[in-house]
Every structure is written in structure tokens, then in C-alpha cells.
Amino acid sequence: MYKSEKVVNLRELRQSCANCALNQLCLPASIGGEDLQRLDHLVQQRRPLERGELLYREGDGNPSLFVVRSGSLKSYVTLPEGDVQILGFHIAGELVGLDGLAGNGNQCTTEALERSSMCEVPLDTLSEMAGQVPGLQRQLFRVMGREFGREFDHPVMMGRKQAMSRLAIFLRSLSDRRRGVGQDPHELQLSMSRQDLANYLGLVIETISRLFSRMQTLGVLKVDRRIVRILDPVGLATLAEKPDDDKG
Incomplete structure (x- = not known):
């Protein structure tokens, strides 16, 4: 040190x-x-x-x-x-x-x-x-x-079976944290690697890439490398709160 x-x-x-x-x-x-x-x-x-x-x-x-x-x-x-x-x-x-x-x-x-x-x-x-x-x-x-x-966000995420919900909870939490320190809550700069994010969420890196593509197709996010723009906060919240037994 x-x-x-x-x-x-x-x-x-x-x-x-x-x-x-x-x-x-x-x-x-x-x-x-x-x-x-x-x-x-x-x-x-x-x-x-x-x-x-x-x-x-x-x-x-x-x-x-x-x-x-x-x-x-x-x-x-x-x-x-x-x-x-x-x-x-x-x-x-x-x-x-x-x-x-x-x-x-x-x-x-x-x-x-x-x-x-x-x-x-x-x-x-x-x-x-x-x-x-x-x-x-x-x-x-x-x-x-x-x-x-x-710190309770992590066990909440890990308790969700759906990978989409885990990623959505993480992004929503990061958005709230940025708002709390006076930063733009809709533009997230993901300085961590996709591998680090996969490790944190208990997923594999291929799943992370697929989920970002899916969210972008749904119009929830716009992804440009490490910059993620939240286009639809309500849609993101819906994905975060989707029950595990909801297959839709």
C-alpha cells in the first residue's frame, strides 16, 4: 500500500x-x-x-x-x-x-x-x-x-434464477447509485470487463453479451462498447422485477 x-x-x-x-x-x-x-x-x-x-x-x-x-x-x-x-x-x-x-x-x-x-x-x-x-x-x-x-443488491441478484433479471437489477442499481452522487443516471460507463461482470452476476461471459444484445433489441438500452445508455427506465425496472416463473 x-x-x-x-x-x-x-x-x-x-x-x-x-x-x-x-x-x-x-x-x-x-x-x-x-x-x-x-x-x-x-x-x-x-x-x-x-x-x-x-x-x-x-x-x-x-x-x-x-x-x-x-x-x-x-x-x-x-x-x-x-x-x-x-x-x-x-x-x-x-x-x-x-x-x-x-x-x-x-x-x-x-x-x-x-x-x-x-x-x-x-x-x-x-x-x-x-x-x-x-x-x-x-x-x-x-x-x-x-x-x-x-451491498444487499448482490444477494438479491444472486437469488434470481433468470439471467436477464440479474443484469437488469445490476444496471438499475448502478443507475440509482449514479443519481445518488449527482451523475447522469441514464448513461452508465461500465469500466469493468464483461468477464468481471459475469463473475459478479454468477453468469458466463457469453450470456452477458447475449443479454445486452437482447435488451438493445427490446429498446431498453443502447450499448456502445463500455457505454450503456438507458433508453427505457420503466422497461429496465420491469425486467429487473420479472418473476422467475415468468418465461415471457
Whole structure:
């Protein structure tokens, strides 16, 4: 893991991070003055990661909480037989590193899918400060609750038998996440490979390609390589919610 470099002045980030999880975590309305100065020294900006570089490895000690400022990442675990299981993808404006809250180091490996930058908040220092600043503690619980809630999307998807429903649930969730951080919810840039997406959804890559073609034929999506434009949000929701016993 690379050392942190530059301390970020949070006051200078108010505009650039207005729609970012950093705003929700570090700039709650009830924090100001001396407490805000303490936060200034807590949040650090890491050097950008290039595609394929690791943010942290499974088992790393001294975990931190990260806010993705640009780019995207994937998290995965290595199974006993050596295979990799992808657990999730992280986009700009979201938190990464909650797996380190268990207290036994990081529980997974997180890798950049493209050139990505992030801010770092050491968990031990954040926990100590949150206990001293009620406003920060409330915001921390709120943001963590939202992130944990998002992780339920994966078991919901894996519980669906229809491959079309799994992909539709993923795309709808990604659209909602982009809306939540102030980005266009109808234009999705899939920085992950089709193989990574297939792994995450428990499908094979040929099925992923066939499903995208089918959704495009139905007029739900327009697919241009890694750019997916949602043309019919209602149609996408219908596919996501289709019962498993519906063969139509």
C-alpha cells in the first residue's frame, strides 16, 4: 500500500465534493470551527492509482476508509481453490474500505478498474474522533448504513434464477447509485470487463453479451462498447422485477 501524500483542506473541497460521499461524511452541517480544522488534518489525499493497481489487499492491517473522488474500483476475495469472487464495484462519490471495520484487517482486495483517485481516512483515528464529535458520528452511521444497504443488491441478484433479471437489477442499481452522487443516471460507463461482470452476476461471459444484445433489441438500452445508455427506465425496472416463473 502506498503512503498518503497530501493533506486535503476540506474547506477547499466543498464545491468539488458537493455531491460526493466525502461531503456527507466530513462536512455535516453541525461541524464547524475547531472540529472542522481537526477534520482537515484527518482526511488525506492519496496519489492516483492506475488500472490494475491495488488500493489494499485482503489481510492488510491498519485499514482506512476511502472516498472515491474519480475513477472506479472492484473488490474481490480469493477462494481456497484459487478462484476469484468479485464482491462489488465502486464508483466516484462512494465509500470503500468498510470491510476493515471488523477489526481484523481488510477482508477483501480492492483494485482500480481505471485511473482513480481517492481520499483516505484512517479508521482508528476516525473512530476516535467520531466519539468526540456527535455530528460526525451521526453522519458516519448514516453513510455506513447506506453503503451496507447497497451491498444487499448482490444477494438479491444472486437469488434470481433468470439471467436477464440479474443484469437488469445490476444496471438499475448502478443507475440509482449514479443519481445518488449527482451523475447522469441514464448513461452508465461500465469500466469493468464483461468477464468481471459475469463473475459478479454468477453468469458466463457469453450470456452477458447475449443479454445486452437482447435488451438493445427490446429498446431498453443502447450499448456502445463500455457505454450503456438507458433508453427505457420503466422497461429496465420491469425486467429487473420479472418473476422467475415468468418465461415471457
